[in-house]
């Protein structure tokens with residue numbers, strides 16, 4: 402019998418539930434918003450008040466962070482009076498994790514009652530107008546690994562989370578995007594707040610010049626190695642999503658350029674610009690309207 406994509410080690414519904422129940426038994430926080438911190442953006446987690454934090458290694462079934470700039474802590478707390486949970490460190494497929502493992506926390510968030518997901522990332526700017534330190538509100542994405550058959554939803558569909566064929570044309574919530582852009586203006590960031598298309602690649606190498614030119618010709622404004630799998634799984638299980646990329650480097654598009662991308666530069670740009678993203682996220686969370694959905 403043909404048996405191509407089934408992977409018996411993938412999580413069962415009961416394992417997602419076990420992790421969710423474990424977290425709910427260890428904390429009284431009941432978050433409605435989850436925040437995923439991108440490379441070098443972990444300081445967002447420090448914004449939470451009345452914190453209760455768990456190391457990923459102590460949470461049943463949770464993968465471990467292996468990338469510098471991703472601390473590996475799950476923080477519960479309140480931000481501007483709203484109950485939140487924050488991933489200080491995400492998982493990437495280049496770490497060797499299958500996409501169903503990369504996205505494990507998202508379904509756990511759903512089961513603990515989260516209704517809105519804010520995903521952040523560090524990304525290379527392909528749009529020639531973008532500068533290092535700009536914040537791009539993600540309007541849409543290109544799932545490049547998806548073109549090659551890599552998708553976190555591959556395998557038997559778990560109907561308790563969502564349908565077999567979820568749409569993605571509405572992946573990034575219009576109202577949240579509008580709100581993020583308006584708050585960016587209000588905070589005086591009109592020079593640095595953008596809206597554009599994020600493309601996710603597998604990594605871990607940064608792009609060649611030809612690849613950057615190719616991605617740019619496809620309509621990509623910023624490129625990274627994350628986020629899209631999390632967003633697909635979040636939309637599948639009905640979460641509202643806002644995505645934001647911090648432009649940490651300009652993609653190299655010119656054969657005469659001596660510049661090369663590196664992770665240290667990415668982390669430094671994160672440090673330098675974290676304050677802008679922090680202000681934006683803090684005000685956003687204050688203004689987000691919640692439905693108090695219980696899954």
Ligand SMILES: O=P(O)(O)O[C@H]1O[C@H](CO)[C@@H](O)[C@H]1O
Pocket residue numbers: 438439440468491493521522523524604625626627628663664667
């Ligand atoms: O997407 P995040 O996790 O923010 O990190 C981005 O930065 C790292 C490369 O410097 C890659 O992991 C890329 O995906």
Ligand SMILES: Nc1nc2[nH]cnc2c(=O)[nH]1
Pocket residue numbers: 523524525526602604606607608624625626649650651652662667
């Ligand atoms: N793929 C990719 N990921 C990044 N993360 C931060 N900068 C970059 C970049 O230039 N390319």
